[in-house]
Amino acid sequence: MRAKGLTNAIAGAACAAALAAAPLAAQARQVPDSFAPVAKDLMPAVVNISTTQTVEGETGPLGQLPPGHPLREFFEQFQGQQGQQKRELHSLGSGFIVDEDGYVVTNHHVIRKADKVTVVLDDDTKLDAEIVGTDPKTDLAVLKVKTDRELPSVNWGNSRKAEIGDWVLAIGNPFGLGGSVTAGIVSARGRDINAGPYSRFIQTDTAINRGNSGGPLFNLDGKVIGVNTAILSPNGGSVGVGFALPARVAQPIVSELREDGEVTRGWLGVTVQPVTDDLAAGLDLPEDKGALVGNAAKGGPAAEAGLKQGDVIVSLGGKPVEDAGQLAWLVSQRDPGDEVELKLWRDGKKMAKTVKLGELSDQKMARAAPGQQDKAGNIVAKALGLQLAPAKPQVLEQFDLPSGIEGAVVARVARGGPAASRGIRPGDVITQIGRRAVDSPKDVRQLIAKGAEEGADGVVLLVQRGNKSQFVSVPLAKPETG
Incomplete structure (x- = not known):
């Protein structure tokens, strides 16, 4: 009986603890009863974007053959000029109205190279759109439509306040189906997807598919905290990894495009x-x-x-x-x-x-001044897995390097060696080790030997490739002992 009473007491205590924790857990798992009120207010300001592009291209079998194919001459003989025809390409995307006067935000890639852009409102009204300005670096574009009525619009929110786990809604035009609403959460912030130097994206598991590009990502206050831009998918459909450009990046760009038609940086x-x-x-x-x-x-x-x-x-x-x-x-x-x-x-x-x-302009490219730099010794081959050569004319010609370059030219890279593991390849030029400029492969040998004597685990090389230079940390291979 005492054992049974003790068991009941323990169970009761556990139950009480669970009940005490329940409000916190329930709060953490709380889901809105319905997204309908928010979606109903927002959908009229979200639009579909339709574009038309006229291209000239080869049709029929000729269009399927690459240049130089032996059958091209045969088809060209019989198709002649009929093989060159104009045709229209169509694409679909999404956007949202940010001003009742008809300014629409979308992605640059949605309207790129378009001859005609049409904005389709929530009530199926079709309006011709003018491209006010685009910014390829952030993949943003601003359009303008003309209409006699005031258009519904949405407001920007503070994307800095969006936290991982917050509920979000995406509204757009997936696969050309028209206005569609999906819900999910913020999965990550500041995500770098190699989409440009100015973009750190909001990651969301909200379903985003083809056609959603340019559409808004809303918080539950109905404010735009992101512009849906990209998805990570092996099959082209949503797998729960979508990316939206944060409002903190998009809003000032959109304002500048509206005022000036371009962005200066x-x-x-x-x-x-x-x-x-x-x-x-x-x-x-x-x-x-x-x-x-x-x-x-x-x-x-x-x-x-x-x-x-x-x-x-x-x-x-x-x-x-x-x-x-x-x-x-x-x-x-x-x-x-x-x-x-x-x-x-x-x-x-x-x-x-x-x-x-x-x-900043697209023509301005940072170019490194060449460093300075004969034949490196065996220690370089063992420690780095490299064979170096002096920057003599015949060496530069062999590796298709411009004349005037000075440095230790990488002639061979040992497969599986330290340098290979860091992406160094033949034709690269070593111009600096640590903070010391090197004038020759001999300098490389001496500095590597010094580092090895001091017990260094690795060295930092400044490697020039084409017009760019990059610091590369390379581990030093340890001598075998036995």
Whole structure:
């Protein structure tokens, strides 16, 4: 009896504990009774985008054959000019109205190369749209439609407040079906999907499919916190991994496109890369944060202000720079002509530089000045898995490198060796080791030998490939013992 009573007491205590915890668990799992009220208010401001593009191309069997195919001559003989015909391509997407006067936001890729853009309202009204402006770097576009009536519109929300686990709604035109609503949660924030230097996306498991591009992602207050832009899918359909450009990025871009038809951004004139643990150790940095300068464009703002390869930028205009992506974003928020203070690490010392930003254009590419650099010894082959050659004319010609380049040219890379594991390949040119410039493969040998004697686990190489340079941390192979 006592045992039974004890069991009942334990069960009762467990039950009480469960009941005490129940309100918190219930709150965590709470689901809205219905999304209908929010969806009903929002759907009239979400539109379908239809585009038409006229292209000239080869039709019939001729259009299926690649250039140089032996059968092309046969079909060209019989098809003649009939093989070249104009045809129309159609695509569908989504968008949303941000002003009652008829301004519509969508993705750049939805209307790219379109000859005609049509906006279809929720009540099936079709309106011809004018492209006000586009920004390919953030994949945004603004359209304008004309109508005699006031159009329903939606407001921007604060995407910074969106937390992982928050409910969100996507409304759009999947597969051309028309206005469709899907619900899910915020799965992640600040997701980098290699879609450009200014974009860190909201990831959501809300169903987003083809045709949803350009549509809005709403919070439960009915505010736009993102522009649905991309999905990760092996089959083209939703698998619960969708990406929306945050409102904090989209809203100022849309405003600038409405006013000016284009976006102007500040230009620093550097190419940068993240600071990894290995790079931080190899460059004697206090922490693995900041943006490591790989190139400073000759004549560019950074070079004019005295920035050099190997500098690590840790703040811009008083705002911390955690990584290379954040630097690009901070610079893009500045206007050409702005003077900004950069704080950076150089040779183990912290310093400040004031830079007057230029204007970014697609033609401005940061180009690294070649470093300086005979035949490296056996230690390089063993420690790095490399064979190096001097930058003589015949070597440069062999690797199709421009004349005038100076450095230690990578002639061979051992399969499975340390250098190969870091992506170094024949034709690359080593111009620096750590913070020391190298004038020849002999210098490489000496610096590698010194590092090995000091017990270094790896070295940081500045590797030039084409017009770009990048710091690469390479482990040193340890000598065999027995």
